[in-house]
Amino acid sequence: MGCGCCTHALTEKDILRVVVFGLENSGKTSLVQCLKTSNKIFETSKYISTHGVIAVNIYLNIQTKLNLLIFDCGGCKHQRHIWPHLFNDSDVILFTIDSIDLTCLNDAKDALFDLLTDESLLNKPLLIVFTKSDKRKNINVTQLEQILNLSMIQDRPIHKVLFSSVTLDGLTSMLTWFTYFSYCKLHGKEMDISTNNKYQISESLNLSTPSNNKIKK
Numbered sequence: 001m002g003c004g005c006c007t008h009a010l011t012e013k014d015i016l017r018v019v020v021f022g023l024e025n026s027g028k029t030s031l032v033q034c035l036k037t038s039n040k041i042f043e044t045s046k047y048i049s050t051h052g053v054i055a056v057n058i059y060l061n062i063q064t065k066l067n068l069l070i071f072d073c074g075g076c077k078h079q080r081h082i083w084p085h086l087f088n089d090s091d092v093i094l095f096t097i098d099s100i101d102l103t104c105l106n107d108a109k110d111a112l113f114d115l116l117t118d119e120s121l122l123n124k125p126l127l128i129v130f131t132k133s134d135k136r137k138n139i140n141v142t143q144l145e146q147i148l149n150l151s152m153i154q155d156r157p158i159h160k161v162l163f164s165s166v167t168l169d170g171l172t173s174m175l176t177w178f179t180y181f182s183y184c185k186l187h188g189k190e191m192d193i194s195t196n197n198k199y200q201i202s203e204s205l206n207l208s209t210p211s212n213n214k215i216k217k
């Protein structure tokens, strides 16, 4: 696989495989598009539900050579039988949760914990993305975390981000997290739960500002 701007062919180790799960309408495809293009979506964007899985290759940062292969899965119930087929190939899991639609939280929690108990996903790093943060001020993330029982998840690195595809708030935090795990994979390092390491690495990679990732505001 090549990206057009690298001089060497990419190997498996160069590519971080990210599987994106989450209920229908929770913002997965919009988020992937934001990662791919660094552009905001329009608030009025039409909802087109994903069928099956869409693989998206993203080459993100000239300095860090972050290569992501993202699997964007359809979220509605009858699509979820496809999810297990992607488990083995993943390095990290991204799970989206609509931070506005509180009626879906229990379903989201069930879907999330079903995933995490699957043997092939044990210990895989988990990025929880609370989406649509532009739609409501003062979202109480702690309350969301409590309802979802996220403190129960102790067997793996976990990071939580409040994100909006409309404003791109939270994008840099996601990219920093991906860069850390990409670095670990490339160098065969243990994927550490400690956040200190993560930030040391991201600082040394000079990833702390959005401009490094060419994010258009």
Ligand SMILES: Nc1nc2c(ncn2[C@@H]2O[C@H](COP(=O)(O)OP(=O)(O)OP(=O)(O)O)[C@@H](O)[C@H]2O)c(=O)[nH]1
Pocket: 022, 023, 024, 025, 026, 027, 028, 029, 030, 031, 041, 042, 043, 044, 045, 046, 047, 048, 049, 050, 051, 073, 074, 075, 076, 131, 132, 133, 134, 135, 163, 164, 165, 166, 167
């Ligand atoms: N205001 C706002 N709307 C969003 C945001 N993210 C997604 N949406 C809207 O929410 C709807 C669903 O977004 P999608 O990204 O298609 O959701 P999905 O999780 O991929 O849905 P499925 O493919 O059915 O599983 C679309 O109308 C988007 O425009 C956001 O951050 N803010």
Ligand SMILES: [Mg+2]
Pocket: 028, 029, 030, 048, 049, 050, 072, 073, 074, 075
């Ligand atoms: Mg979708």
